[in-house]
Amino acid sequence: MSNITLTEDEKDVLQELMNVAYGNATAIVADMLDAFASLSIPNIKIMQTAELLNELHDLKGDSYFFSTQAFAGEFSGESAFFIDNESAQNLALHLELETDEDLQDAILELTNVLTSSLTTRLAKEMNTEVKFSLPSISKIPLNEMDQNDSFKEYSQVIVIDTQLNFEDQKINGEIFILTKDGSIEWLKNQLNNILEAMM
């Protein structure tokens, strides 16, 4: 388990950066969905993976679509997107999707759009580049989540609660950016560089 933690100042900078990146993602999602959409101001938390698993335990949904996408570079890790059944059905309705496969493809696309645009922008703000792997999706009951060993590989998680608001319906989801110690150290460095430049 990692001992690296972010200071309050570092967290503030990260929050700012995430806000910028998130704004960018909102616009892209709106374009993708070809509709007016707004994303609520994100609530961003940074926590240890163990805390995240505890938090997942507290969620009382029957099943969620869970998609992940790995990214590589100086800042590397895996982003994950949770979307509950009801929100997924709303997405299907909006995009006039007919089959389950189309729906899953659309969720992957949404994952890709949200996490790529967020992570790319975040990387850009910190003067680096990231490359994305293909996303993958599974539909799993939450109580099996802590059996997902890949989660335990990571030490820190940036959690972004998000809500896409359409004119007539809502799509709720949660984005997690999971990172390992090496990347957190790099991130900490970059955040400090930005902090110094601001002084």
Added chain:
Amino acid sequence: MAEKSTQQYLRSNDVNEKLIASIDNGIIILDEELSIFYYNKWLEIHTQLKEVDVLNHKIDEVFTNINGKTLKRKIKTALRMETPTFYTATITKYLLPIKINQLKISGFKHMRQDVSVIPFDKEKRLVALIITDQTNVTNTNNLLQSNIKKVQDLNNELIKERETIDERVILLKIDTNNLITQTSRAYTDLLGFDKESIINNDYFYLERLQMPVALKEEIQKHQREKKVLKFEKVSLTSEGKEICLLSTLVPQYNQSAQHIGFIIFSENITNAKLLQEHQEKLLRNSRASAMGEMISMIAHQWRQPLSVINTIIATLKIKKELDILEDHLITSSYNRIEETVSFLSETIDDFRNFFKENKELKRVPMHIIFEKSNNLLRSEMEIYSILYEEDIDEKLLITTLQNELVQTIINILKNSVDAFKENPHDAQKLTVKSYESQTCITIEIEDNAGGIPKDILQKVFEPYFSTKSKNGTGLGLYVCKTIIEEHLKGQLTMRSRDNKTKTIIELPKNVVVS
């Protein structure tokens, strides 16, 4: 120098073009409206379409399976984000319908593809579709998934079976030091102890109060020899109730065949034991009541010979007083008395033999069985004018426990005689016959003493059921059925029609009694 010239050569040639031509991926360049601008060699080979034939055509017109709306959305998003969007083989399966002919890929008709939609030229609004063959990976993945499913199913089955065993099988495991390592729920539920209070306790210490020393030594001997042992023992529940267990000690080994302890499986035989004790008690009671009945039969049987002796003695006495007693009369009287006394003695012998514990199989003629049965009832039948008819082949032999069969027949005959007493009429008849088939010997006893109503007939073999107005213990037929079916391994049935009742005993020819 050589290195430098190679580098110069590579720079003077279009490396990218060469690589793209030989790369093991499909590459298509499209604009936002899905028109094809580039179609590489890999695709020409796999789709059997030449680049010249598809250029400037819309991809969803060349491949009609493609959903143009979705693809346009992905292109637009990729260009907007400046990062790729994707199709995945696991979800979309394939974008281009490329047929595959590999034998080992049995499940798929078309190549499974991952497709990356890469922003290629933002100004010209072009994207490159990179198509990767994922058939083998997807196939392996599917096989893996189906095997995972099988393993999960098996696992679920195992868990269920384990739960059933835990719930139903009274089991405990001990290690080589006799410390209890595991107990089933059935065990703790039966004895009313907490699992925690039993685990890590010494088995013999736990059982010290109820286990006889000899049994403990026997178990320990089998433990040393690592042999299976079946034993009966009493255990006490947490409430102090006695439970009778039939246990089996089985040595336990781990995967490397190393001896790690013993499993003790047990069966709760408390109820069976109680039933057995109850039956034994009933049989004892029935013997006592049979003895009483037989004594009254002997009294009947003796009345006539005793009066014969009495008459002879009186005659002798009168003749002596009148002084007309002749020697030949004395001799004939002695002989007559001797015969009669011998008959009386035989009756007593029969009675005594009958109550001897004799569990040995004997081969006897069937008519002898009936003779012995009738000895005690004959005079009663005469008194009540019951016509007795017997149809038994003199050569018919039976291997049986003689006393038990005689007791049963007496009981049945006596029931008929009693029925006639309660329901007398002019043509009272008792018929017995016996015959053999290939596998069994049948005895039929029939009376015309009025019959038995159907609802009563169903209950006659129940213990303590009696229709007799007095002195009926209600054990007679229940005991008869127990003897015939459990001791002699035969069958006893009763039918009643009109005013007749027929009792049928079927006995196996090759009898192995318990």
